Amino acid sequence: MEPDSSQRAANARPGLRDGYAPLRDYAAIGDGRTVALVARDGSVDWLAVPDLDSETVFAAVLDAQRGGRFVLEPAVAYGVDRRYLPGTNVLETTFTTDLGVVRVTDAMTLPDPTGLTPVRELQRRVEGLAGNVPMRWSVTPGFGYGARTLRMSRRSGVPVASCGADALAVCTWEAGEPHCTQDAVSGRFETRPGSRALIALCFAHQDPLVFPTRAECEARLDHTCAVWRRWLDGRACHGPWRQAVERSALALKLLVFAPSGAVAAAATSSLPEHIGGVRNWDYRFSWIRDSAFTLDAFLELDCPHEAQAYFWWLMHATQLTHPRLRVLYRLDGGARAPERVLPLEGYRGSSPVRTGNAAGSQLQLDTYGELLQLTWLYASATGRLDADIARRVAGMADLVCRTWQAPDAGIWEVRSQPRHFTQSKMMCWVALDRAIRLADRELIPQRHADRWRREREAIREFVETRCFSDRKGSYVRAAGSQELDASLLVGLLHGYAGPDQPRMLGTIEAIRRELAHGPFVHRYSGEDGLPGTEGAFLACSFWLAECLARCGRRDQAADLMNELVGLANDIGLYSEEIDPSTGAFLGNMPQALSHLALIRTACAINEEDQR
Amino acid sequence: MSVWAALAGGLVGTLVLTTALRTAGELKLTRMDIPFLLGSAFTTNRTRAKALGYLLHFAAGLLFALGYYVLFLILGQSGWMLGAMFGMVHGMFAGTALVNILLPLVHPRMATPLTSAPDVALLEPPGFLMLNYGLATPVISLVAHIVYGALVGGFTLLAQ
Numbered sequence: 001m002e003p004d005s006s007q008r009a010a011n012a013r014p015g016l017r018d019g020y021a022p023l024r025d026y027a028a029i030g031d032g033r034t035v036a037l038v039a040r041d042g043s044v045d046w047l048a049v050p051d052l053d054s055e056t057v058f059a060a061v062l063d064a065q066r067g068g069r070f071v072l073e074p075a076v077a078y079g080v081d082r083r084y085l086p087g088t089n090v091l092e093t094t095f096t097t098d099l100g101v102v103r104v105t106d107a108m109t110l111p112d113p114t115g116l117t118p119v120r121e122l123q124r125r126v127e128g129l130a131g132n133v134p135m136r137w138s139v140t141p142g143f144g145y146g147a148r149t150l151r152m153s154r155r156s157g158v159p160v161a162s163c164g165a166d167a168l169a170v171c172t173w174e175a176g177e178p179h180c181t182q183d184a185v186s187g188r189f190e191t192r193p194g195s196r197a198l199i200a201l202c203f204a205h206q207d208p209l210v211f212p213t214r215a216e217c218e219a220r221l222d223h224t225c226a227v228w229r230r231w232l233d234g235r236a237c238h239g240p241w242r243q244a245v246e247r248s249a250l251a252l253k254l255l256v257f258a259p260s261g262a263v264a265a266a267a268t269s270s271l272p273e274h275i276g277g278v279r280n281w282d283y284r285f286s287w288i289r290d291s292a293f294t295l296d297a298f299l300e301l302d303c304p305h306e307a308q309a310y311f312w313w314l315m316h317a318t319q320l321t322h323p324r325l326r327v328l329y330r331l332d333g334g335a336r337a338p339e340r341v342l343p344l345e346g347y348r349g350s351s352p353v354r355t356g357n358a359a360g361s362q363l364q365l366d367t368y369g370e371l372l373q374l375t376w377l378y379a380s381a382t383g384r385l386d387a388d389i390a391r392r393v394a395g396m397a398d399l400v401c402r403t404w405q406a407p408d409a410g411i412w413e414v415r416s417q418p419r420h421f422t423q424s425k426m427m428c429w430v431a432l433d434r435a436i437r438l439a440d441r442e443l444i445p446q447r448h449a450d451r452w453r454r455e456r457e458a459i460r461e462f463v464e465t466r467c468f469s470d471r472k473g474s475y476v477r478a479a480g481s482q483e484l485d486a487s488l489l490v491g492l493l494h495g496y497a498g499p500d501q502p503r504m505l506g507t508i509e510a511i512r513r514e515l516a517h518g519p520f521v522h523r524y525s526g527e528d529g530l531p532g533t534e535g536a537f538l539a540c541s542f543w544l545a546e547c548l549a550r551c552g553r554r555d556q557a558a559d560l561m562n563e564l565v566g567l568a569n570d571i572g573l574y575s576e577e578i579d580p581s582t583g584a585f586l587g588n589m590p591q592a593l594s595h596l597a598l599i600r601t602a603c604a605i606n607e608e609d610q611r
Numbered sequence: 612m613s614v615w616a617a618l619a620g621g622l623v624g625t626l627v628l629t630t631a632l633r634t635a636g637e638l639k640l641t642r643m644d645i646p647f648l649l650g651s652a653f654t655t656n657r658t659r660a661k662a663l664g665y666l667l668h669f670a671a672g673l674l675f676a677l678g679y680y681v682l683f684l685i686l687g688q689s690g691w692m693l694g695a696m697f698g699m700v701h702g703m704f705a706g707t708a709l710v711n712i713l714l715p716l717v718h719p720r721m722a723t724p725l726t727s728a729p730d731v732a733l734l735e736p737p738g739f740l741m742l743n744y745g746l747a748t749p750v751i752s753l754v755a756h757i758v759y760g761a762l763v764g765g766f767t768l769l770a771q
Contacts, residue, residue: 032728089728111725119724231729253729259722260735308655309731316735320639320745332743333642333735386657 015041018348019064023585024569026061027082027091028251028267029122031108031224032258035267036122037061037589038091038106040080040570044070049120049166050205052257052264053284053331055144057168057203062270062353063344068142070201072124074102075134075188084571088228089250090221091571100131102191109220110227118169118202118210123221125198126175128191137199138186139170145342145355152180158211159185169202173214236302239606240558241598244565247572248595249301252294255592257331261309262286262317263294264331266576266588270342272350273577273587277532280350282357283576283588285328285337286317288367289411292374292494293596299381300603311378314371315389323395325367327413328360335360362409363418366490368400369427372434373494379443390444397435398448401455404428405462410478411487416529420479422467425459426491432456433495463496468503474510475503483526484514486540489547493600499551508547516544519563520580535577535586538564542597549604557605564598574598612689613770614680620694620766621676624759625669631755641751642744643737648710651734652718672759675701679763689771694764695757702756706740706749 015021021039026046028035036058037046045060045067059067074095082093090107105125111117126135143150143163150163159170159178172178174197176189189197200217202210212220231253237245255264266283273279291314298307317333318325326335339356346353375393379385385393410421432452439446466479477485488507491497497504515522520536521544541564549557568574569585574594576587635641647657649671650664679697683689715721715736722732740749 030728032726032730110727110729117725227729256728256731258726258728258731261731261733306731309733312733313735316642319636319642322639332738334743334745388657388661 020061020348021045023271023347023575023589024583026569026573026589027084027106027571028254028573028590029089029091029106029108030254030267031110031120032253032256034108034120035254035590036106036108037268038093040082040093042071042073042093042095042104044106044122046268047122048284049203051331052255052267056146057141057143057166059142059145059344061268062342062347063146065345066142066146067344068140068146070122070124070137070139072104072126072135072137072199075136082571084247084250085225086229087232087246087250088225089254090225090228094129095133097131097133100133100191100193101129102133102135103127103129105221107221107224109217110224112216112220112223115212115216115220116210117220118212119205119207120203121212121217121220122201122203123198123217124200125196125218125221126191127197128193128195130193133191134188135175135191135197136186136188137175138184139168139201140184141168145344145353147343150183152182152185154180155209156211160209161185165206167204167209169204169209169211171200171202171211171217173198173217175199234302236300239602239609241561241565241602244568244572245301245599245602247568248598249303251573251590251595252297252592252599253306254590256306256310260331260333261306261313262329262331262333263290263310263592265290265328265593266591268588269355270346270350270353271575271586271588272347273534274350274532275348275586276350277534278350278352279530279532279534280346280352280354281359281588282337282339282355283591285330285357285360286313287328288314288325288370289327289364290370290593290596292370292377293593293600295374295377297596297599299377300599307378307381311374314374315392318371318392322392323399325371325396326360327362327364327367327409328357359409359413362413363406364410364413365400365404365406365408365424366411366421366427368396369430369434369494371396372431372438376434376437379438379441385438385443390438393438394435394444394448397432397444397452400428400431400435401448401451404455404459411490412485412523412528414528414530416527419481420466421485422463422475422478423485423487423490425463425467425479426488426496427494429456429459429463429496430491430494432459464503472510473503473506475507477524477526481526483524484510485524486511486515486521486537486543487523489540489543492547492550493543499547505551508544508551511544515540517580519560519567520578535579535584537577538567538574538591538594539576539597542594542601546597546601546604549601549608552608554605554608557601557608561601561605564601612680612683612767614677616766616770617676617680617683617763618673620763621673621679621759622669623766624676624762625672627762628672628755628759629665629668631758632751635747635751640745641748643741643748643752645710648714648718648721648734648737651720655720655733675759676763679760680767683764683767689764689767691761691765691768694767695761697764698757698760699753701760702753705756706752710737710741711739
């Protein structure tokens with residue numbers, strides 16, 4: 001019996017393990033609404049439409065057989081070299097074969113104001129550079145995470161896959177005669193020097209399909225490159241790691257959900273933190289945990305529009321839950337993100353595959369510190385706070401006074417019993433400290449400032465007496481424990497302790513000693529309520545480098561930074577974690593927190609250099 | 612029928628509608644804030660936007676009341692029930708087309724269905740039935756508009 005087209009495509013791809021490409025092999029392309037992942041072998045294995053947090057049409061990275069993918073590769077053995085077109089989020093992959101060389105340019109195109117643009121459009125331009133290279137392509141849509149039945153038909157000769165209110169047109173030019181089966185559209189063609197084929201996937205969601213002309217597509221792809229370059233030109237990226245910072249800025253921009261200004265933690269769901277493990281989470285939400293770092297990065301990069309939109313969105317999103325904060329919010333500002341398990345195999349058998357995130361309903365006290373720090377940054381940059389926001393910020397400070405003594409799930413959202421996490425207490429201190437500063441500047445109401453001062457001192461008393469280990473010479477993960485936690489570094493970064501404070505210096509040393517292995521830093525020691533292990537957490541490595549820089553150890557910080565920049569994949573992206581033994585990427589990608597931490601660290605070292 | 616009565620109904624109706632939405636916001640039932648949506652089309656200062664938005668919303672409330680009045684004249688009758696029916700249609704129109712489709716077209720800071728990189732919108736679009744602003748939003752908005760319509764119709768009837 002002949003295998004179906006998706007199986008043929010999967011079997012044909014080189015370099016796969018258990019049918020899956022290494023996570024390090026993925027590049028991200030996007031349009032400010034959604035993100036696609038493209039493997040080194042030219043397979044688009046992840047794409048949610050119409051938006052980043054919608055159901056997927058390609059999810060082969062989570063289920064090689066049922067997820068759906070878009071394969072485009074030479075039909076003979078090949079080598080791969082790739083890059084982003086300079087200053088853009090447009091990917092260029094060069095396939096070199098014994099028969100010749102082919103260049104594929106991949107983009108999620110941006111709307112062209114002069115034409116009628118499809119709701120979402122994925123374009124793949126194939127150019128022959130040398131010799132004659134046989135190419136094959138196959139589009140296997142998997143609407144609804146591969147679970148929904150699609151209908152294949154032709155409209156005006158164009159193959160169309162439709163499913164409910166969603167449809168996908170496969171428009172091709174010089175890419176061979178499209179061959180339709182029940183579940184795929186495929187084709188073959190041969191490139192020659194100077195040849196130029198084009199395949200455009202045009203998506204529709206609750207509206208009619210748009211069939212563009214070839215000229216419109218070509219113009220839109222060029223327009224997309226120009227728009228990305230123009231955006232990057234306006235950014236402030238300096239110093240020895242300028243290229244890495246620029247790439248991180250572009251990666252971060254991919255995760256900004258343009259309609260609301262929200263920033264997704266990552267573009268994907270359920271890419272595992274441990275191969276074969278259960279630590280597979282949906283990161284297509286915006287975490288309050290990341291908010292201060294995010295705003296700080298926007299301000300450092302000179303992105304005032306993104307900073308203001310993000311602040312407005314946060315204030316809008318938190319309105320319904322005020323004064324309490326949820327751990328995360330949906331990109332449309334909603335607070336509900338119920339977790340459910342999808343019937344997919346998971347990346348290399350890493351199940352369950354989840355959508356939604358149950359961490360949303362946890363108590364995480366550090367979020368208040370993050371939001372108050374973010375407000376402080378915003379108010380410092382703009383010099384004002386609007387009256388209703390000021391009132392709400394003061395209300396949050398009051399809430400911190402009432403709740404800081406409670407145990408919580410901590411910044412890492414452990415699923416074990418709530419504890420008195422040191423970092424949570426430190427961030428409560430940060431929350432009240434920022435509230436007091438805002439009140440002193442008369443930016444928020446001052447009537448409870450005395451109480452904020454009293455509680456701030458009480459928190460410090462708690463941390464200094466119960467969360468410090470004389471034996472380790474370090475703050476510890478939770479009150480009364482002897483475990484360590486790299487998130488304690490955030491306390492220093494947000495100003496709980498100064499860079500010359502002996503206890504903080506001892507904490508940095510203890511983290512280097514017990515949690516770091518070369519450039520790799522693990523999040524914490526001790527249990528977290530989940531089976532299995534995880535990789536080293538990249539943001540923690542960058543935080544360590546930034547702390548070293550802030551403590552005046554510039555050279556150590558720069559050495560670590562150089563190592564960390566070298567850990568990016570071939571096109572400069574990071575996932576959430578890395579396996580220290582193999583260098584393999586783990587977790588969702590591209591990961592905002594990793595790139596945010598890179599930007600901050602590069603800026604911190606630059607600042608030290610300029611002193 | 613008196614146009615002044617219709618306008619008085621429009622003024623009171625808008626006051627009730629605005630207060631109802633604001634109260635619902637305070638009760639954490641919705642993030643819908645019509646004055647803010649209107650005012651932020653002209654300024655990014657949130658306080659000024661809300662002040663300006665209230666003026667614009669009351670002006671819009673009076674204009675809609677005039678529209679109701681014209682319909683009452685055409686039909687040759689008015690009343691609480693008829694006004695409430697108009698208000699229901701008005702509320703449905705607001706939830707599906709006015710705020711969701713038409714407002715983003717003219718609002719320079721609100722996202723449209725095509726908003727994408729490198730632009731970033733300061734205001735998320737309300738979405739179908741304004742559901743982006745909370746699940747209770749369509750019900751609250753519809754009820755508030757029905758009350759508005761009933762007041763316009765009722766005031767017009769009382770003046771006869």
